[in-house]
Amino acid sequence: MAGVDARALGLKIQRTFTSLLPVDEGRKGSCRRCGQCCKLAFDCPFYDGKGCVVYSLRPPQCRKYPRTKEESIVQDCGFIFGD
Numbered sequence: 772m773a774g775v776d777a778r779a780l781g782l783k784i785q786r787t788f789t790s791l792l793p794v795d796e797g798r799k800g801s802c803r804r805c806g807q808c809c810k811l812a813f814d815c816p817f818y819d820g821k822g823c824v825v826y827s828l829r830p831p832q833c834r835k836y837p838r839t840k841e842e843s844i845v846q847d848c849g850f851i852f853g854d
């Protein structure tokens with residue numbers, strides 16, 4: 772896995788295990804379906820280059836992304852966090 776962003780990979784693994792927890796109350800905005808979070812650490816096999824092919828059935832770790840400010844490492848995500 773040469774070239775993999777270790778921080779992004781760690782957060783991706785972490786968010787799988789924390790995906791049943793609630794979304795932070797300070798989160799605002801909405802997903803604009805840019806696909807950036809589908810490519811964190813490695814390309815998701817369900818991302819076809821234009822979008823998620825299982826969007827309506829996507830798992831909680833994708834549905835809730837970014838669940839916390841810590842998870843929000845994508846530039847220009849449609850979600851932001853207040854203080």
Ligand code: SF4
Nearest residue numbers: 802803806808848849
């Ligand atoms: S990075 Fe943010 S705006 Fe883009 S697809 Fe993921 S959740 Fe949606």
